[in-house]
Amino acid sequence: MAPSTSDVITVTDLEKRFGQFVAVDKISFSVRRGEIFGFLGSNGSGKSTTIRMLCGILSPTSGGGSVAGHDIQTEPEAIKASIGYMSQKFSLYEDLTPFENLRFYLGVYCVPEALWDDRIRWVIGMTRLEEARNRLTRELPPGLRQRLALGCALLHKPEILFLDEPTSGVDPVTRQAFWEFIVKLAEEGMTIFVTTHYMDDALHCNRIVMINAGRIVASGTPAEIVHNACPGKADADLDDAFVKIMTG
Numbered sequence: 001m002a003p004s005t006s007d008v009i010t011v012t013d014l015e016k017r018f019g020q021f022v023a024v025d026k027i028s029f030s031v032r033r034g035e036i037f038g039f040l041g042s043n044g045s046g047k048s049t050t051i052r053m054l055c056g057i058l059s060p061t062s063g064g065g066s067v068a069g070h071d072i073q074t075e076p077e078a079i080k081a082s083i084g085y086m087s088q089k090f091s092l093y094e095d096l097t098p099f100e101n102l103r104f105y106l107g108v109y110c111v112p113e114a115l116w117d118d119r120i121r122w123v124i125g126m127t128r129l130e131e132a133r134n135r136l137t138r139e140l141p142p143g144l145r146q147r148l149a150l151g152c153a154l155l156h157k158p159e160i161l162f163l164d165e166p167t168s169g170v171d172p173v174t175r176q177a178f179w180e181f182i183v184k185l186a187e188e189g190m191t192i193f194v195t196t197h198y199m200d201d202a203l204h205c206n207r208i209v210m211i212n213a214g215r216i217v218a219s220g221t222p223a224e225i226v227h228n229a230c231p232g233k234a235d236a237d238l239d240d241a242f243v244k245i246m247t248g
Contacts, residue, residue: 008033008160008191009054013063014072016049023049025214026063036182036192038205042246046214047195048088051164054193056080068159081110084153088165088195090145094138098129098148101137102155109156123151127181143174150181161185163194167201179204199238210245218245 009031016024024046031037041047052058054067056076065072068082092101102120111119124133127147132140137148146166153161163182167175175198183204186192194201202208203222210218210225218225222238229244230236 006033007031008069009037009065009067009193011054011063011065011072014050014053014060014065015062016046016053016058017061022214024053024060027211027214027216029209029216029219031191031193032206033191034186034189035206036186036194036204038202038208039193039195039211040197040202040208040242041195041211042197045211047197047211048164050211051162051193051195054079055083055085055162081156082159084156084158084161086149086153086161086163086166088168090149092137092145092149092152094136096137097134098124098137098140098144098151099133101148101152105152105155111156119155123155126154127151142170143177146170146174146178150178154185158190160191160193163192165195165197167196167198172200175200199242202238210242212246 007030011030012028013026014024014028015022015026027050039047039050049058053060053072056072056079060073067079070078070082072079093104096104099120102123103116106116106119124130127150129144129147129151132144137145140148167178170178179201182192194205196202205222207221208219208225209216218229220228226236226238226241229241233240
């Protein structure tokens with residue numbers, strides 16, 4: 001499914017300061033419904049601060065925007081109910097089983113109890129966690145833990161899924177399987193917003209914005225960014241473009 005032309009995320013002059021430090025410096029962009037949107041930058045560039053503002057976790061210093069039709073300044077709780085969020089740091093309960101974690105997060109997301117059995121079956125089947133559903137989460141290998149974290153973020157069937165460095169620390173085979181799943185979700189109409197510094201991840205995105213020192217430094221499709229950053233270099237790839245853009 002091709003992304004629609006309607007925007008489900010809009011950001012205008014968004015800024016976040018911590019004292020005198022400017023973490024996000026008046027950035028503007030939009031995300032279309034049904035697309036995989038990549039937000040790229042090196043560590044400390046402002047990626048996670050931006051995603052936390054968009055998810056209603058952190059209040060902007062100035063500027064504004066909307067997520068799923070809700071204002072990021074005034075409606076953070078409505079945003080949280082409309083999105084799924086998978087954080088960079090694994091944050092599920094390791095002394096619970098996957099089944100117990102899913103039951104817990106169904107309550108957190110206020111999913112009607114009559115739907116719990118169907119949602120658990122849906123997530124466990126979709127993430128292929130059948131054989132691990134009753135093992136302690138701390139005993140699961142990284143790939144299964146990643147699938148469980150993603151499944152918990154999808155329990156309430158959100159309109160937008162935010163993924164903050166989702167493949168950090170997993171092997172290439174697990175990363176590829178993860179992206180096959182994400183592409184399928186987008187094809188079914190879900191909007192995916194992903195922050196990453198892995199160029200292999202970025203190649204799965206319909207469009208990309210690159211951020212450096214809190215400012216947007218490039219935007220476009222992966223091919224457009226490579227072409228604009230490395231003109232005349234036929235063998236250039238996104239890694240080359242990223243280094244060129246980030247180092248000036």
